[in-house]
Amino acid sequence: MATVSVPGPTSESAHRTSGRRRFRRGGRGTWALLLVAVPVLAVLLFVIFRPILVLPRIGPAPGFVLTDAQGHPVSHEDFRGKVTVYTVATTDCTDACAETYALLRRLAAQTGQETWPAPVELVTVYLDSATPEQLRQVAAQVDVDPSRWRLLSGDPRSLKYLVGGGFELYYREGPAGRIEFEPGLVLVDGVGVLRAMYRGSLPSSQEVLRDLETLMAEIQNSKGWTRYAYEAAHLFLCYP
């Protein structure tokens, strides 16, 4: 048999007190929920809408010491503070290198007009251990502006460690002793971090310029408080 209890004045007061306690507890719970939900929502919106675009930090760029067309040693340290675009070639290649040179000429023309926060340097590494004399001949043939575009080469071991080991661009010596390679392009920022790697085929100049613009925007804007927003963008970027 069900019993019905009618609360008296004392039990009513106790009920109100307990209700207030529950309300306070509920209030704390709501605040705690908001404290978790708001940052999670902010992160989700940041990841979905990507208000800040960054190029991934793939890893440290390899160190090297190679020789330029004047016979001077050139190391990775010489490119500190500059955004460097690396490509590969051989002194005796024709079609594959023509495509590379055409791309570099377009990049040299287009990056020269921009007023960017960091200078852009173009570097072509010759995989056939070219002598400075051979590099000078190539420079004359392809009409290279030495202030924007450096031609480098070195001994086979240094080249293998730099291009194969560091840039992960595959090449090998073919049956006739000629170097067989796949074209590629690597973008390194001013602090020596790999930021873009195109392997197997060359990207279009628009793609490279888009990457350069993204990188330059980061260099220019990643200061003060916005630096943390850029760091957050790196944190939520799925690196390849």
Added chain:
Amino acid sequence: MMHVDRYEQIWIRLSVFVLIAFILAVLTASVSAGIQVPGVVQRVDPNTVTEPGSPWAEPGLRELAPGKYEAYILAQIWVFTPDEIRVPAGSEVTFYVTSKDVQHGFKILDTNINMMVIPGQVSKLTARFDEPGTYTMVCHEYCGVGHHTMYGRIVVEPTQAAAE
């Protein structure tokens, strides 16, 4: 305030705790243990993936530099090409795997390599093989009646210095 049953509260708290524990475990593993999340690095056309010019036209191992290799592996029913790879101990190998037909899996036992292989996509992961021995690579996504025959091996050979 909505009344929530005591046992329901316990289960809600438990499930939230489990979620947080999993997130922390994944974060810890990815940051401290260096576990890589396999990702799609490239898209390819399965119909043309073996045509000349593609690295899967001649799948196999390529030496990038001493101790650093890349392996292009093609999965198709019911075989990996190549089904045997030999590297010296201490090598770092990056695997680029794609499928020519249906969905496969690619797992190398006793390593961190464990990924799905989807036609049209390239899956990439890197492993370091320090210990000489034979590492079996298996398809671990059911891909048809011959699924169980789809396996291969990585033979890690002792280096000359270690052998001496």
